[in-house]
Amino acid sequence: MLQQTQAATVVPYYNRWLRRFPTVRSLAATTESDVLHAWQGLGYYTRARNLHRCGKMIVEKFGGRLPNDPDELKSLPGIGLYTANAIAVFAFDQSLPIVEANTARVLSRLFNIRAPIDSTSGRQKLWEASAKLVPQKGARHFQNAMMDLGALICTAHNPCCQICPVKKFCRADKPASLPRKRQRARTISITEWHCFRTSGRTILLERCRQRWRGMWMLPKIQQRNSAPIHRAQFSFTHHRITLEVFRGRSNRLTTRQRWFSCHQLNRIPIPSPHRRAIIDLFIAERGAGLHPQRS
Ligand code: SF4
Missing domain, CATH: 1.10.340.30 (Hypothetical protein; domain 2)
Structure with missing residues (x-):
């Protein structure tokens, strides 16, 4: 999480x-x-x-x-090098390197690493630096201390070098200029159209593919048919998405579409931008008495 x-x-x-x-x-x-x-x-x-x-x-x-071997941990879905080592260090007190946001900043300054920390060579240098420092015993306390050092002393802006306990080992000549990062991908703006179609106390939803696979959203439409009745913006990776919702027309249902009662809406997974749209539109249409819960 x-x-x-x-x-x-x-x-x-x-x-x-x-x-x-x-x-x-x-x-x-x-x-x-x-x-x-x-x-x-x-x-x-x-x-x-x-x-x-x-x-x-x-x-x-x-x-x-849960296995305690980092290689077995890495064989599990969603567990990469950082998570495997973090589990092995904090749950099983093994002596292993860890590189996360705070420690990356501290390490890049301690070793004066000028390569962008989100590049392959920069990442490799950080992991090597962490491996050099981690002690054989007490790695759990050491890694906690590194994270705290990054969070409290070696902060992103205005690092407190005067009171830093590792000042005499630090090689950074301009700490505030580190760590370096590659240029971020340009934000792309897109607009997505969906429809709000109700019948009595039910609403039509569509099973998502791709971005929210397995969740339920307002059905997608290819064409705008009038002015939107709901408009909102949200970010997803490097996209800025405008969600426009239109009143639905009575087309034939696809195999991925289903009617849900308000009661059922509280028990199925719905992505937040669509849940917010449904709540606002239900409130606008029927008053505050009949709508799914915010969550
Ligand atoms: S001396 Fe300054 S730059 Fe170096 S680790 Fe400490 S706070 Fe960070």
Whole structure:
């Protein structure tokens, strides 16, 4: 959950998640739809699908226990070098390097790494630097200290070098100019059209493919037929997406479309921009008494 998402946002999701899936076996036994529903609002749904697959594999291949070997951890879906090492260090106190946002900044300054830290050579230098520093014993405390150093002293802007406990080892001559990063991909603006079609107390939704695979959204339309009744913007990777919703017409349903009652909407996974649109349109249409819950 913490990949790409701040801890303050994650905490309530994490607590709810543990109440819903208290063991790895309960996670493995549930449906993908339930997993996506528990994750909705956090975004980057590939993480949820991977966690689900990971739970299944831990049960099938490792008898329901998380392995402590970093190579076995890396064989699990969604677990790369950083996550495998972080689990091995913090859960099993193994002596392994870790490079994440805070430690990357500290390491790039301590070793004066000028290569962009999001380039292959920059990443390699950071991992080598971390491997040089990590002690054989007490790696868990060391890595925690590195993260705290980055979060509290060696901050992105105005690092507090005067009070830094590792100042005498630091090779950075201009700390604030590090770390370097490659130029970011240009933001691309796109507009997507969807329809809001209701019948009595039901609403038509469509099973998503691609971006929100396995979730339910307002049906896509190819042509605008009038002025939009809802408009909102959201970001997805390097895209700035404008969601425009139009009143739906009575076309034939496709195999991916289904009618849902308001009650059912609270139990199925719906991406946040579409859930917000549905709530606003239901409120506008029927008043506050009949609409799905915000989540
Ligand atoms: S001396 Fe300054 S730049 Fe170097 S690690 Fe400490 S805070 Fe960061």
